[in-house]
Amino acid sequence: MSYEAWILIIGSMAGITCGVVGCFLILRKLSMLADAISHTVLLGIVLAFLISQSMNGLYMLIGAAAVGLLTAVFVQLLHSSGIQEDASIGVVFTFLFAIGVILITIFADNVHLDVDHALMGEIAFVPFDLVQIGFLPPLPKAFLMLASVLIINLVIIVLFYKEFKITSFDPQMAAAIGIPVLLIHYLLMGMVSITTVASFDSVGAILVVAMLIAPGASAYLLTNKLSVMLLLSAVFGVIAAVVGYYAASYIDASISGCMAMMNGIIFLLVFLFSPSKGILSKRLPQKKLHEQIGK
Amino acid sequence: MLNPVDVKNLTVAYQKKAVLKNVTFTVPEGKLIGIIGPNGAGKSTLIKAVLGLIPKASGEVKIYNKKYRAKDRIVGYVPQRGSVDWDFPTSALDVVLMGRYGHVGWFKRPSKQDNQIARECLEKVGMEGYADRQISQLSGGQQQRVFLARALAQDAKVYFMDEPFVGVDAATERAIIDLLNELKSQGKTVLVVHHDLQTVKDYFDDCLLLNVETIASGPTEQVFTMENLHQTYGGKLAFLEQGKMMVEQK
Amino acid sequence: MNSIMLMLSDANTQWVLVGTLLLGLASGVLGSFALLRKQSLIGDAVAHAALPGICIAFLLTGERSLIVLLIGATITGLLSAYCIQYIVSSTIIKEDTAICLILSVFFGFGIVLLTKVQQLPSGNKSGLDAFIFGQAASIVGSDVKVMAGAAAILVFITAILFKEFKVITFDPEFAKGLGLPIGFLNFLFISLLVGVVVVGIQAVGVILMAALLITPAIAARYWTNSLSKMIVISGMFGAFSGVVGTMISALGQGLPTGPFIVVTATAIFVISMLFAPERGIIAKKIKQKIYYKQLNEAGTKGRVS
Ligand SMILES: Nc1ncnc2c1ncn2[C@@H]1O[C@H](COP(=O)(O)OP(=O)(O)O)[C@@H](O)[C@H]1O
Ligand SMILES: [Mg+2]
Numbered sequence: 102m103s104y105e106a107w108i109l110i111i112g113s114m115a116g117i118t119c120g121v122v123g124c125f126l127i128l129r130k131l132s133m134l135a136d137a138i139s140h141t142v143l144l145g146i147v148l149a150f151l152i153s154q155s156m157n158g159l160y161m162l163i164g165a166a167a168v169g170l171l172t173a174v175f176v177q178l179l180h181s182s183g184i185q186e187d188a189s190i191g192v193v194f195t196f197l198f199a200i201g202v203i204l205i206t207i208f209a210d211n212v213h214l215d216v217d218h219a220l221m222g223e224i225a226f227v228p229f230d231l232v233q234i235g236f237l238p239p240l241p242k243a244f245l246m247l248a249s250v251l252i253i254n255l256v257i258i259v260l261f262y263k264e265f266k267i268t269s270f271d272p273q274m275a276a277a278i279g280i281p282v283l284l285i286h287y288l289l290m291g292m293v294s295i296t297t298v299a300s301f302d303s304v305g306a307i308l309v310v311a312m313l314i315a316p317g318a319s320a321y322l323l324t325n326k327l328s329v330m331l332l333l334s335a336v337f338g339v340i341a342a343v344v345g346y347y348a349a350s351y352i353d354a355s356i357s358g359c360m361a362m363m364n365g366i367i368f369l370l371v372f373l374f375s376p377s378k379g380i381l382s383k384r385l386p387q388k389k390l391h392e393q394i395g396k
Numbered sequence: 397m398l399n400p401v402d403v404k405n406l407t408v409a410y411q412k413k414a415v416l417k418n419v420t421f422t423v424p425e426g427k428l429i430g431i432i433g434p435n436g437a438g439k440s441t442l443i444k445a446v447l448g449l450i451p452k453a454s455g456e457v458k459i460y461n462k463k464y465r466a467k468d469r470i471v472g473y474v475p476q477r478g479s480v481d482w483d484f485p486t487s488a489l490d491v492v493l494m495g496r497y498g499h500v501g502w503f504k505r506p507s508k509q510d511n512q513i514a515r516e517c518l519e520k521v522g523m524e525g526y527a528d529r530q531i532s533q534l535s536g537g538q539q540q541r542v543f544l545a546r547a548l549a550q551d552a553k554v555y556f557m558d559e560p561f562v563g564v565d566a567a568t569e570r571a572i573i574d575l576l577n578e579l580k581s582q583g584k585t586v587l588v589v590h591h592d593l594q595t596v597k598d599y600f601d602d603c604l605l606l607n608v609e610t611i612a613s614g615p616t617e618q619v620f621t622m623e624n625l626h627q628t629y630g631g632k633l634a635f636l637e638q639g640k641m642m643v644e645q646k
Numbered sequence: 647m648n649s650i651m652l653m654l655s656d657a658n659t660q661w662v663l664v665g666t667l668l669l670g671l672a673s674g675v676l677g678s679f680a681l682l683r684k685q686s687l688i689g690d691a692v693a694h695a696a697l698p699g700i701c702i703a704f705l706l707t708g709e710r711s712l713i714v715l716l717i718g719a720t721i722t723g724l725l726s727a728y729c730i731q732y733i734v735s736s737t738i739i740k741e742d743t744a745i746c747l748i749l750s751v752f753f754g755f756g757i758v759l760l761t762k763v764q765q766l767p768s769g770n771k772s773g774l775d776a777f778i779f780g781q782a783a784s785i786v787g788s789d790v791k792v793m794a795g796a797a798a799i800l801v802f803i804t805a806i807l808f809k810e811f812k813v814i815t816f817d818p819e820f821a822k823g824l825g826l827p828i829g830f831l832n833f834l835f836i837s838l839l840v841g842v843v844v845v846g847i848q849a850v851g852v853i854l855m856a857a858l859l860i861t862p863a864i865a866a867r868y869w870t871n872s873l874s875k876m877i878v879i880s881g882m883f884g885a886f887s888g889v890v891g892t893m894i895s896a897l898g899q900g901l902p903t904g905p906f907i908v909v910t911a912t913a914i915f916v917i918s919m920l921f922a923p924e925r926g927i928i929a930k931k932i933k934q935k936i937y938y939k940q941l942n943e944a945g946t947k948g949r950v951s
Contacts, residue, residue, distance in 0.1 A: 132746040195857030199905035278498035311750035325530040361754020
């Protein structure tokens with residue numbers, strides 16, 4: 102497959118998996134926690150490397166999922182000790198991220214990971230980093246990681262769709278009918294962690310936040326049905342990835358940065374023009390009403 | 397005879413404040429029971445502790461003589477309003493359908509039959525015309541009806557309802573009470589947190605007067621007395637004068 | 647020990663220490679208000695959103711003058727804060743999502759611009775990427791004067807408007823009743839917050855700047871129930887973190903400053919959380935034990951009235 106096709110495929114897969122997971126984050130008001138996790142997985146990746154002395158993707162997934170969950174647990178601990186939630190998040194993620202950055206700079210010589218790469222990703226190099234599994238042709242590592250994570254996420258969401266839905270909508274009721282609310286919470290956090298890691302190589306730690314939150318936020322303004330919201334969000338994720346790539350090659354700038362920007366532009370359009378919840382459509386009926394009253 | 401709810405010496409504390417102390421009461425089957433007490437008396441806390449949503453410091457709770465497990469699905473719960481996200485992308489019918497989730501079980505989707513039940517429940521509360529409305533586009537009273545329909549869809553034996561009449565107009569209140577009486581006639585037990593002392597005698601067969609401790613519990617005409625109200629509400633005089641009228645009303 | 651003495655005798659290091667000290671002080675003070683107003687994470691978004699402003703300023707002027715860069719950062723920082731509030735007030739999107747969205751999109755835009763800057767012949771050595779993690783060592787004497795001056799002004803304004811900020815933070819409705827210009831005060835506060843973030847990013851970096859707003863303030867909250875004391879303590883914690891973090895990072899070659907400042911602040915926070923008298927975890931546990939004992943011994947009446 103061509104170089105360009107790989108980038109488009111990988112970007113789109115990141116768009117789908119982030120978009121779908123992001124919807125639940127928005128609905129459960131956990132966006133900032135996702136932002137926090139996307140930062141702290143850096144520590145997980147560094148630790149996985151320092152312990153295993155290899156850049157094996159599997160170790161990285163495990164390390165990232167572990168530190169991601171740790172982040173969620175720390176935030177929960179601080180929050181339940183009486184600190185307001187936004188501040189708990191702020192304290193935990195900045196600390197873990199700071200440790201990650203310090204470790205990288207101290208072990209800079211043997212860590213084949215530089216901070217800029219971790220933050221911004223380098224989707225442009227992704228098609229060259231091939232691995233061979235069994236008798237399959239050599240495939241890009243990022244493709245394999247994203248494909249596995251996408252499948253895992255979709256399977257979990259399909260299996261636990263109604264549990265995710267009810268714990269987001271009405272956690273008290275969910276607990277009352279015996280749904281393990283906390284377990285579902287940590288399951289989602291685990292999904293966020295592995296999604297972040299898998300997207301990490303391609304789009305980087307911070308821009309993955311844009312891919313997680315922006316498509317869902319746009320979809321949220323367009324529909325009153327959860328299933329439609331998930332679908333729209335995935336579609337927006339793909340559009341942003343594809344258009345973002347072409348925009349980046351046109352202006353010759355960071356691909357992941359352009360994908361994040363495209364996500365912002367899609368949101369802006371929806372924000373203005375959404376038929377039911379956009380700000381223009383809200384203005385129009387009022388204006389009509391004023392005109393009618395004026396007559 | 398089996399009692400639907402049996403609570404012995406229940407004590408619950410948030411951090412370092414005891415909110416319920418040694419609460420003891422039993423509830424007979426097939427009755428409408430009012431839970432009455434001032435704000436902060438621990439009424440919501442009591443319901444949550446009985447349902448196992450918050451840990452108890454000590455004491456014992458039995459539902460039909462067994463320790464309650466959510467998967468027995470014999471308890472329905474209508475939380476105090478405002479505990480949900482009104483902007484959630486979901487319709488009235490969808491909310492009612494959530495009442496079936498306990499029955500549907502893991503990994504499965506609600507069936508056609510579940511859908512049918514949800515529609516019927518929506519009809520019972522007179523909301524069938526609003527099935528596809530997003531829930532933030534309903535009035536307060538309509539939202540309350542939807543949540544009641546969701547509880548009906550749970551098809552439980554014991555219901556706990558936390559302040560279902562708050563923010564509801566007289567017609568809706570009447571409709572809700574009729575529905576509760578219908579549940580009662582089907583042999584179900586309904587516990588309702590209630591604030592309006594004027595209607596207590598009309599609505600409830602039994603009462604639980606609560607203020608951190610149990611003040612009294614039993615049949616309304618025996619329990620709903622001036623003296624007990626005095627104990628429950630403390631020194632709120634003007635309020636109690638009103639109470640006196642209500643006690644003597646019948 | 648020797649190396650520390652040597653380091654402290656270096657004139658540039660002294661300047662940098664003064665700069666981070668004042669910065670820590672200012673962010674501790676403003677962070678306390680931000681915390682109580684539940685706007686800590688807006689500071690995070692503003693910090694990320696400063697990146698495109700810095701790059702635009704550089705692309706327009708073609709030179710790395712700190713004042714120009716900071717003006718650019720202030721403009722995009724304010725714009726991001728405004729966008730967040732506009733999205734929250736005009737749609738069903740909640741604040742956390744709006745913050746996240748604006749933060750990541752602005753940062754993405756910043757990254758795009760940064761790649762363009764690095765393609766310029768002058769851009770390579772512009773050192774703009776030092777803004778991402780903060781590099782106090784890259785701060786020169788003239789920069790410090792700008793930083794110190796700005797930080798001092800921010801603290802001064804906060805001090806003279808202390809009681810107005812206190813009222814609008816605690817009870818905005820009541821403040822309106824007093825006839826205070828709420829809209830203006832809110833705008834002023836956000837501007838001060840943007841100001842401190844912008845001043846801090848060169849030393850601490852856009853990603854970790856939020857910590858300097860949040861962590862000292864949270865730590866200070868454990869030691870007192872009085873707002874004025876909290877602000878003073880928070881300012882001191884911030885200043886201490888700034889100085890210690892800078893010194894540690896100066897010990898090694900090419901160590902970034904921001905992460906060490908954050909780690910120092912977090913250490914102060916953990917100590918406060920555990921050991922503060924009255925509000926600390928250990929003190930609370932002991933009190934709870936005593937209370938439970940009393941509860942069991944005497945059947946005290948605890949009804950509400
Ligand atoms: N999550 C909580 N943490 C701490 N205290 C609480 C919490 N929830 C309720 N309380 C306290 O418990 C007491 C009883 O509350 P609640 O059961 O809601 O009262 P009611 O429903 O009777 O008005 C109140 O004093 C309230 O302040
Ligand atoms: Mg209550």
